[in-house]
Amino acid sequence: MISLTINRAAMRAAMPARQQLAASQAVRYASTKSLKDAVAEVVPQKQEQLKKFRSEHGDKSLGDIKVENLIGGMRGLKVMLWEGSVLDANTGITFHGKSIPDCEKVLPGAGDLGLQGKEMLPESMLWLLLTGNVPSKEEVKGLSEELAAKGKLPSYVEKIIDSFPKTLHPMTQFAGAVGALNHDSKFAQGYKDGIKKTEYWKPTLDDSIDLIAKLPAIAARIYYNVFGRGDGVQKIDPKKDLIGNYSEMIGYGDNEGMTDYLRLYIAIHGDHEGGNVSAHTAHLVGSALSDPYLSYSAALLGLAGPLHGLANQEVLGWALGMQEKVGKNASEEDIKEFLWSTLKSGRVVPGYGHAVLRMPDPRFSALSRFCDTRPELKNSSIVQLVQKTSKVAPEVLKEHGKTKNPYPNVDAASGCVLYEYGLKEWSYYTVIFGISRAIGALPQLVMDRALGLPIERPKSMSLDALEAFVKK
Numbered sequence: 229m230i231s232l233t234i235n236r237a238a239m240r241a242a243m244p245a246r247q248q249l250a251a252s253q254a255v256r257y258a259s260t261k262s263l264k265d266a267v268a269e270v271v272p273q274k275q276e277q278l279k280k281f282r283s284e285h286g287d288k289s290l291g292d293i294k295v296e297n298l299i300g301g302m303r304g305l306k307v308m309l310w311e312g313s314v315l316d317a318n319t320g321i322t323f324h325g326k327s328i329p330d331c332e333k334v335l336p337g338a339g340d341l342g343l344q345g346k347e348m349l350p351e352s353m354l355w356l357l358l359t360g361n362v363p364s365k366e367e368v369k370g371l372s373e374e375l376a377a378k379g380k381l382p383s384y385v386e387k388i389i390d391s392f393p394k395t396l397h398p399m400t401q402f403a404g405a406v407g408a409l410n411h412d413s414k415f416a417q418g419y420k421d422g423i424k425k426t427e428y429w430k431p432t433l434d435d436s437i438d439l440i441a442k443l444p445a446i447a448a449r450i451y452y453n454v455f456g457r458g459d460g461v462q463k464i465d466p467k468k469d470l471i472g473n474y475s476e477m478i479g480y481g482d483n484e485g486m487t488d489y490l491r492l493y494i495a496i497h498g499d500h501e502g503g504n505v506s507a508h509t510a511h512l513v514g515s516a517l518s519d520p521y522l523s524y525s526a527a528l529l530g531l532a533g534p535l536h537g538l539a540n541q542e543v544l545g546w547a548l549g550m551q552e553k554v555g556k557n558a559s560e561e562d563i564k565e566f567l568w569s570t571l572k573s574g575r576v577v578p579g580y581g582h583a584v585l586r587m588p589d590p591r592f593s594a595l596s597r598f599c600d601t602r603p604e605l606k607n608s609s610i611v612q613l614v615q616k617t618s619k620v621a622p623e624v625l626k627e628h629g630k631t632k633n634p635y636p637n638v639d640a641a642s643g644c645v646l647y648e649y650g651l652k653e654w655s656y657y658t659v660i661f662g663i664s665r666a667i668g669a670l671p672q673l674v675m676d677r678a679l680g681l682p683i684e685r686p687k688s689m690s691l692d693a694l695e696a697f698v699k700k
């Protein structure tokens with residue numbers, strides 16, 4: 229097998245560029261590796277890369293830490309290793325170097341697997357995030373089948389979800405159910421059994437895949453219990469993709485537009501480098517060797533904050549409030565006035581601003597592009613209002629003068645499409661985000677264990693200690 233790879237590589241090196249690409253694609257499309265095999269190939273390369281980099285550059289400085297950074301939420305400090313994606317303030321997110329439009333071109337989508345729809349599959353994004361490579365459609369199909377086979381919930385988790393009061397926020401229910409799955413954690417069991425540190429990544433990967441497979445059923449059961457919608461039993465069709473099954477479970481199986489939207493939404497919300505609250509939380513909690521269920525449960529609780537993932541529910545409530553006040557055909561003046569009333573009341577405009585980005589979020593643009601290509605969304609008054617607002621709000625926020633980034637972030641767009649397709653229960657919207665964030669946060673947890681990263685423990689300072697320090 230190894231010599232075959234070397235021979236292919238040597239043969240390719242002698243070919244012209246176009247032929248090289250064709251040959252690599254032929255190999256790619258012939259490949260039917262399992263995800264675990266693909267990760268097993270990547271792990272030793274990453275371990276070697278880290279070892280070499282550390283020994284050659286371990287003493288290099290990545291910048292000063294200013295008092296302002298300590299007080300200001302550590303903005304901009306380079307203090308985390310994160311493999312899946314990198315966020316640039318002026319160009320946006322790239323996943324292993326690929327922008328969202330790149331991913332839309334190369335990642336296998338619904339149509340490639342013979343499913344209805346065109347959008348890229350979250351399974352493809354998961355593969356890319358875990359391995360750094362674009363999977364073949366056969367590999368994605370194999371992964372979809374694996375996820376479908378592992379998707380059913382154990383009955384004790386069903387009972388836990390059924391015991392939650394309907395009035396408990398769906399995100400609290402989500403985090404509770406995810407945490408409870410640690411009952412069957414392979415990592416926790418392996419640690420108890422004393423497996424070697426070099427082996428930790430393997431049960432971490434097993435747990436991560438198991439959890440990603442079960443998130444749709446947890447989310448769908450919560451939806452059914454709280455809002456009475458969906459199939460009620462979380463039936464899984466082994467021939468469907470992860471989101472095809474999820475859409476069916478929440479009652480949208482016949483709605484091709486909604487199912488495809490959910491695929492796009494869940495693929496592009498997956499990863500946003502490591503410093504955002506949910507991803508960082510998963511990494512931090514995981515650094516104590518808490519298993520993937522516990523780590524991701526904690527991440528979901530961070531995602532449930534209104535300045536982070538909950539902003540998508542906030543946006544919808546805010547936009548509907550505006551629609552009620554100014555009517556369905558709001559003018560730019562009406563929207564401006566409503567924006568100012570929000571700002572003057574001391575509240576933030578949900579869906580605008582970002583801790584890193586200094587441009588319109590490319591995820592917002594991808595979701596807007598989806599709206600533009602779907603006839604059923606073109607005449608939607610709520611979609612139109614959200615799009616009109618995205619043109620007016622930057623000027624108002626600039627004039628207001630506080631927000632460093634006056635442009636829309638992903639949360640500005642995500643909810644109005646769900647609403648238009650009939651999923652009107654906005655307190656549920658962040659749960660959908662929560663299905664997605666796992667495909668970015670959990671691959672990093674696998675990498676954390678593969679690279680043997682230590683427990684995270686930054687130094688904190690009291691104000692008195694800081695004052696004494698700067699006086700020295």
Ligand SMILES: CC(=O)SCCNC(=O)CCNC(=O)[C@H](O)C(C)(C)COP(=O)(O)OP(=O)(O)OC[C@H]1O[C@@H](n2cnc3c(N)ncnc32)[C@H](O)[C@@H]1OP(=O)(O)O
Pocket residue numbers: 534535536537539571575576577578579580581582583584630631632633637638639
């Ligand atoms: C998936 C995601 O998590 S994307 C983000 C989702 N969150 C939202 O959309 C909520 C609205 N936006 C915000 O609250 C912020 O822009 C955040 C939380 C996203 C980023 O926060 P920061 O990095 O602190 O932003 P920034 O440095 O621009 O903040 C400076 C000031 O502008 C204010 N500001 C920032 N965004 C907004 C906004 N959308 N509306 C009004 N004021 C804002 C901040 O509250 C802050 O005010 P302060 O000095 O009185 O504390």
Ligand SMILES: O=C([O-])CC(=O)C(=O)O
Pocket residue numbers: 499500503504505506583584637
């Ligand atoms: O990057 C951030 O801080 C917030 C965000 O957009 C995300 O987590 O998707």
